[in-house]
Amino acid sequence: MNMEKQQSELIRRIASVVGHELRNPLAVINNSAYFVKTKLGSAKDRDPKVEKHLGIIAAEISRADRLIADMLAFSRPLEPKLEPVDLRAMADEALKACVLPEHIKVKREGPKVKIMVLADARVLTDALRRIIDNAIEALPGAGSITVAVGAGDDAAFAEVRDTGPGFKAEIRDRIFEPFFTAKPRGLGLGLAMARKAAVSHRGRIEAKNAPDGGASVTLFVPKSRPL
Numbered sequence: 001m002n003m004e005k006q007q008s009e010l011i012r013r014i015a016s017v018v019g020h021e022l023r024n025p026l027a028v029i030n031n032s033a034y035f036v037k038t039k040l041g042s043a044k045d046r047d048p049k050v051e052k053h054l055g056i057i058a059a060e061i062s063r064a065d066r067l068i069a070d071m072l073a074f075s076r077p078l079e080p081k082l083e084p085v086d087l088r089a090m091a092d093e094a095l096k097a098c099v100l101p102e103h104i105k106v107k108r109e110g111p112k113v114k115i116m117v118l119a120d121a122r123v124l125t126d127a128l129r130r131i132i133d134n135a136i137e138a139l140p141g142a143g144s145i146t147v148a149v150g151a152g153d154d155a156a157f158a159e160v161r162d163t164g165p166g167f168k169a170e171i172r173d174r175i176f177e178p179f180f181t182a183k184p185r186g187l188g189l190g191l192a193m194a195r196k197a198a199v200s201h202r203g204r205i206e207a208k209n210a211p212d213g214g215a216s217v218t219l220f221v222p223k224s225r226p227l
Contacts (some may be wrong), residue, residue, distance in 0.1 A: 011075050012206075015026065028092055070193070079200070084117070085117060086116060090124050104139055104142075106146075108146070116156075117223055123201075131191065157221045161215070161216045166209040176207070198220070203222065204223055
C-alpha cells in the first residue's frame with residue numbers, strides 16, 4: 001500500500017469516528033438551543049443580546065456540521081456517473097450556489113454555446129463551487145472574480161481567476177493537499193476536493209499566479225465525443 005493510499009485510509013477512519021462523535025453532541029446542542037429559544041417567548045419580547053447569542057450558536061453549529069460533512073465526503077471514494085453535460089451550465093450553477101459579497105464583481109468569459117463534457121454534473125458543479133469559494137475568500141476587500149470556460153481538441157476547461165494577492169511561492173505546490181490551509185479558519189479541504197473530483201473524471205487541476213496579478217485555478221475535463 002503506497003503512502004497516498006495509507007493517507008486516504010487514515011482520513012477515512014478519522015472522518016468516520018469524528019463524524020459520529022461530533023454530530024451527536026452538535027444535535028443535542030442545537031435541540032437545546034431551540035428549546036431555550038421557544039421558552040423565551042416571541043422575538044419582540046426577547047433580550048436582544050440573548051437573541052444575538054442564540055443566532056451565533058445556530059450559525060456555529062451549522063458551520064461545524066458543514067465541516068464534518070466535508071470531511072466525510074472527502075473520505076469516501078468518488079464514483080461519478082459520467083454523461084454528456086454542458087460545462088458552461090455547470091459554471092452557472094456553481095456561481096448561483098456561492099454567496100457573493102457586494103464588494104466582489106463577477107465576470108464571465110468564453111463562448112455562448114454549450115461546451116459538452118463527460119461528467120457527473122453534481123460532482124463537477126460542487127468542485128467549481130469550491131474553487132469559486134476559494135477565490136472569494138482571497139478577496140477580503142474590493143475585487144473581481146472571472147469565471148472562464150473553453151475547450152481545446154480533447155479537453156474542456158473552467159478557469160477561476162481573482163484579483164487577490166495570488167499564491168505565495170512557498171505554498172503554491174501544497175494548496176491541493178488535504179487539510180492544508182493558510183487561512184485562519186477551515187479544514188483546507190475545498191481545493192483538495194476539487195482536485196479529487198477532477199481526477200475522478202480523468203481530468204486535472206492546475207493553479208498559478210495570473211500575469212496581471214491574482215490567482216488562477218483551472219479544472220480540465222475530457223470533452224464529450226459526438227455519437
